[in-house]
Amino acid sequence: MTATRPRDLVVAFVAAVVVGNLLVRLSYGSLPGFPAPAGATLAVLGIAEAVAGWVLKGRVDRRPGSKPVEPLVAARAVLVAKASALGGALxxxxxxxxxxxxxxxxxxxxAAAADTLAxxxxxxxxxxxxxxxxxLEHCCRAPSDHDDTHRGRGTA
Structure with a gap:
């Protein structure tokens, strides 16, 4: 699995800007108002993923007292991270x-002033x-063999 490329996120973001602006231009008069905290759920998810990344990083780096990460747990976390990054960009x-x-x-x-805040x-x-x-995706990367050798955990 490859890391999420910023280029892919930028392309998705720009495409969503064009589509979103077009939809708003065509239907703004018939849309209900947007509540100001409408998008705040995404911030909660982003903070939760950052915290999860911080916890997983300690386990992936094999810090003393931490339990090793099961490969399937790391793979699921990367899957969630990739989907969230793309969804957030869109x-x-x-x-x-x-x-x-x-x-x-x-x-x-x-109404436009209120919707600007939202x-x-x-x-x-x-x-x-x-x-x-x-x-989160960055934190799930396995330490490379080069890093393990310098930390004393690599093979000779």
């Missing part, structure tokens, strides 16, 4: 598409999810 792009529409209209339309919260939360997911 949702962040959708929130950005909304912001591109509402920010210029926020001073004139009350879009900003959603975008920041999506970026936290992407960051937490990339950190």
């Amino acid at each position: 949702v962040g792009g959708l929130w950005t598409g909304l912001l591109l529409y509402t920010v210029p209209r926020a001073s004139e339309v009350t 879009g900003a919260v959603g975008l920041v939360s999506a970026l936290l999810l992407v960051g937490g997911a990339l950190w």
